[in-house]
Amino acid sequence: MTTLNEMIEIIKAENPTLQVGDDEQGYTQLSAADYETQIAEWADARLTKETKAAAIIQAAADKAALLAKLGITADEAKLLPS
Amino acid sequence: MAKQTFTTGQVLTAAQMTSLQQTAMGGGSTTAKTTSYVLLAADAGTVVQMNAAGATTITVNTALFAAGDSVQIQNIGAGVCTVTAGTATVTTAGSLALSQWEGGQLYFSSTSASIFFDIVQATGMTNPLTTTGDTIYSSSGTTPARLGIGTTSQVLTVAGGIPSWATPAVSASGMTLIKRAAFSAVAGTSTTFDGVFTSTYKSYMAVVEYVEAGTYTDDLQLQLIYSGTTKAATYYGTTVYSTHVGGPTNLPSNNTAQFTMANETQMAGVVYFNKVGNTSQTAAIYGVGQNMAGYGPLWWGCAQDNAQLYTGFLLKSSSSTITGTVAVYGLATA
Numbered sequence: 001m002t003t004l005n006e007m008i009e010i011i012k013a014e015n016p017t018l019q020v021g022d023d024e025q026g027y028t029q030l031s032a033a034d035y036e037t038q039i040a041e042w043a044d045a046r047l048t049k050e051t052k053a054a055a056i057i058q059a060a061a062d063k064a065a066l067l068a069k070l071g072i073t074a075d076e077a078k079l080l081p082s
Numbered sequence: 083m084a085k086q087t088f089t090t091g092q093v094l095t096a097a098q099m100t101s102l103q104q105t106a107m108g109g110g111s112t113t114a115k116t117t118s119y120v121l122l123a124a125d126a127g128t129v130v131q132m133n134a135a136g137a138t139t140i141t142v143n144t145a146l147f148a149a150g151d152s153v154q155i156q157n158i159g160a161g162v163c164t165v166t167a168g169t170a171t172v173t174t175a176g177s178l179a180l181s182q183w184e185g186g187q188l189y190f191s192s193t194s195a196s197i198f199f200d201i202v203q204a205t206g207m208t209n210p211l212t213t214t215g216d217t218i219y220s221s222s223g224t225t226p227a228r229l230g231i232g233t234t235s236q237v238l239t240v241a242g243g244i245p246s247w248a249t250p251a252v253s254a255s256g257m258t259l260i261k262r263a264a265f266s267a268v269a270g271t272s273t274t275f276d277g278v279f280t281s282t283y284k285s286y287m288a289v290v291e292y293v294e295a296g297t298y299t300d301d302l303q304l305q306l307i308y309s310g311t312t313k314a315a316t317y318y319g320t321t322v323y324s325t326h327v328g329g330p331t332n333l334p335s336n337n338t339a340q341f342t343m344a345n346e347t348q349m350a351g352v353v354y355f356n357k358v359g360n361t362s363q364t365a366a367i368y369g370v371g372q373n374m375a376g377y378g379p380l381w382w383g384c385a386q387d388n389a390q391l392y393t394g395f396l397l398k399s400s401s402s403t404i405t406g407t408v409a410v411y412g413l414a415t416a
Contacts, residue, residue: 015403018269018403020268020271021265021273023263023266024263024264025263025273025274028273042400042401042402043401045300046297046300
């Protein structure tokens with residue numbers, strides 16, 4: 001599992017600098033402090049999303065393993081009373 | 083040199099010839115008068131010059147000049163000098179009142195009638211312009227008047243029969259483009275769409291022509307801005323989305339720091355904003371879009387539950403930069 005610091009380094013490598021603005025106004029590079037804050041926020045968000053995705057995949061795998069142990073298919077499992 | 087009656091055999095001196103030459107060329111030496119003056123017969127063919135601080139007159143009488151005689155009249159003084167008909171008539175198309183540095187030729191058509199030809203029109207147009215961009219118009223009849231330059235984006239219009247610069251009226255109906263901006267690889271659009279919500283409109287529509295994140299699997303997020311501050315709390319809503327293989331799926335924002343508009347950021351859509359820009363209110367955000375990565379529709383509904391005078395919004399990705407183009411329109415109420 002990727003750590004927060006590892007994720008920060010990954011995102012920093014993707015974004016050596018960050019900017020705000022638009023084509024009309026022009027662009028302004030974020031200050032060092034704002035850059036660090038933004039990268040940390042993104043790293044946290046990306047880890048959270050990865051964790052959620054991993055949990056969904058794990059839940060699906062656990063369900064498939066349980067169904068296999070019970071000897072029934074996913075469609076047959078839907079017929080069981082809830 | 084005054085008008086002369088030459089006799090047979092008379093010899094002219096060089097000085098006389100020089101003086102005659104000056105007179106023939108419209109000049110001639112003179113001694114300026116300093117008080118009002120009555121023309122004499124000896125003034126025929128000469129320059130009569132006035133130089134007085136106060137108002138003066140030069141009077142023209144009959145039986146002094148022959149038809150064809152002329153007198154140049156000049157005023158070099160600050161006081162107005164008026165060519166005045168005494169016993170002779172004085173006709174002119176201009177003005178007989180000569181301001182400083184004005185003058186003309188007084189020409190006698192008979193011994194009792196003269197015509198004054200202005201060299202400088204006393205009533206020539208005074209330049210009313212004072213500032214770059216000024217224009218001239220006729221304010222009353224032919225009276226020139228200055229129209230000062232307007233401000234940026236003003237248009238020339240007519241009010242009360244005269245031209246003026248005016249700010250174009252806000253469209254009374256329909257949809258008005260407030261701002262369209264393209265942005266490339268930005269951390270967010272915080273500096274781009276602040277100030278788009280004002281009291282001019284009750285409803286706003288943002289057409290997201292296209293937005294994509296540096297990492298397309300990142301969420302697309304929206305936040306409101308007030309007084310230069312990004313609102314990072316109390317978003318309550320849901321994004322419902324489907325893909326080309328199924329759905330729908332809910333993507334809730336339950337008292338979150340931002341409204342999550344998509345779980346992938348390659349999308350286009352239309353977002354409406356109400357209860358923004360007018361008074362401190364809880365804002366409504368809603369709309370529809372198309373996920374270009376997941377190949378399915380997006381439906382948005384969100385309330386910003388903290389009342390503020392919201393002035394704008396920003397779009398951002400959950401963990402990478404975004405690139406896109408967004409146009410914001412104000413929707414008139416009538």
